[in-house]
Amino acid sequence: TQLLEQSPQFLSIQEGENLTVYCNSSSVFSSLQWYRQEPGEGPVLLVTVVTGGEVKKLKRLTFQFGDARKDSSLHITAAQPGDTGLYLCAGARGSGGSNYKLTFGKGTLLTVNP
Amino acid sequence: ETGVTQSPTHLIKTRGQQVTLRCSSQSGHNTVSWYQQALGQGPQFIFQYYREEENGRGNFPPRFSGLQFPNYSSELNVNALELDDSALYLCASSLTGINTEAFFGQGTRLTVV
Numbered sequence: 394t395q396l397l398e399q400s401p402q403f404l405s406i407q408e409g410e411n412l413t414v415y416c417n418s419s420s421v422f423s424s425l426q427w428y429r430q431e432p433g434e435g436p437v438l439l440v441t442v443v444t445g446g447e448v449k450k451l452k453r454l455t456f457q458f459g460d461a462r463k464d465s466s467l468h469i470t471a472a473q474p475g476d477t478g479l480y481l482c483a484g485a486r487g488s489g490g491s492n493y494k495l496t497f498g499k500g501t502l503l504t505v506n507p
Numbered sequence: 508e509t510g511v512t513q514s515p516t517h518l519i520k521t522r523g524q525q526v527t528l529r530c531s532s533q534s535g536h537n538t539v540s541w542y543q544q545a546l547g548q549g550p551q552f553i554f555q556y557y558r559e560e561e562n563g564r565g566n567f568p569p570r571f572s573g574l575q576f577p578n579y580s581s582e583l584n585v586n587a588l589e590l591d592d593s594a595l596y597l598c599a600s601s602l603t604g605i606n607t608e609a610f611f612g613q614g615t616r617l618t619v620v
Contacts, residue, residue, distance in 0.1 A: 433614070483550075494565065
């Protein structure tokens, strides 16, 4: 059972366009992480957001964590073909120490056409 | 490159067989987690190992088992393989802590026929 809902599931856009990917849950997470995954590879961490309302920027990528720490968004400005990939959000929960696991959404498959 | 290596990269097994997948964690990382990623899905948490003990398990049957060794490398064992076990198996290593970064290996693509 996926506790994190990502939308849209598929997105195909032209180079230079802007886009936003959403990650929603009914559960509260200690932190939320965004990953990008290329075909045949493991996910690579882009950012971790921890505080409700937090906004982080990574070049043309802007990540936001909802005030209630249940949802997040990823906004890409002026998308480039190199941004093509599967974008995954993952919520972390646990009671501290080493006891935590990541719950992933199904991902958003982004294709940026030249 | 994350420093997490998995072997083999690809594997084909027959239904009913057993398989062992291996993971070498990033230097200094004491926690290893295993995930199953079916085609078109996000990774699903199988279990986590910390200091050689299982420390959390997802919704997977007992035929999925694992080990962590003193050097923090890990194995995932799956018995009585089923067709639905075909997936990309990912290993992630991290330090102790809830918001620490998890570094993923490239995965093992298992096909059960």
